[in-house]
């Protein structure tokens with residue numbers, strides 16, 4: 752199946768080129784969605800797109816969070832003949848070498864394959880106790896309130912069959928941060944799509960800085976019960 756990896760970037764100049772080249776080994780297309788990073792990530796993306804025929808770039812005028820960046824990238828990818836659309840962080844927390852396993856899960860029948868830290872074989876590396884509790888606790892909170900049988904709801908390493916993204920009402924999604932990941936999976940599960948968790952080991956970034964913030968955290972806390980009440 753043809754696959755497109757969407758890579759949202761904001762100040763990832765230390766990571767982008769290595770990730771794009773590593774993805775090239777897996778026969779996927781790469782779509783970088785850069786929110787006018789002040790560190791020049793967008794220019795690196797343009798240079799790579801000129802050199803490598805599997806790379807495209809979407810430049811967005813301002814930083815709006817991963818939600819809007821992914822939605823713009825999905826719409827762009829859906830205009831091509833790609834069968835699968837992937838999400839992946841551009842900071843090596845997600846290993847490009849795991850991309851074929853996510854694709855294989857969809858080829859084997861999943862509508863959505865989620866890279867999961869909280870199933871046997873998955874895990875996190877180099878994260879302190881607080882980050883581990885926030886992440887696991889966030890997934891547990893969402894799992895209980897939304898009544899899903901999915902263990903990792905906040906992760907951002909995923910593969911969708913294009914039909915999933917064509918069916919969900921992308922216009923209705925306004926989440927910006929982690930809530931976006933929860934919302935997308937919840938809306939897909941409500942539509943009856945088949946979700947499969949693929950174990951991954953998540954490694955804390957070594958280059959660049961995290962964009963996680965208190966606002967992003969609070970958005971997810973508030974959004975989860977709202978999703979439960981409003982999404983049919």
Ligand SMILES: Nc1nc2c(ncn2[C@@H]2O[C@H](COP(=O)(O)OP(=O)(O)OP(=O)(O)O)[C@@H](O)[C@H]2O)c(=O)[nH]1
Pocket residue numbers: 758759760761762763784785786814815816817820839840841842844956960961962963
């Ligand atoms: N286009 C765009 N990309 C973003 C934005 N915020 C974060 N990203 C990218 O989304 C990916 C995940 O962001 P991170 O900063 O790693 O956030 P995180 O993975 O939730 O947090 P950490 O685990 O602490 O790194 C990275 O590739 C970021 O560059 C944004 O506002 N716009």
Ligand SMILES: [Mg+2]
Pocket residue numbers: 840842844956961
């Ligand atoms: Mg990260």
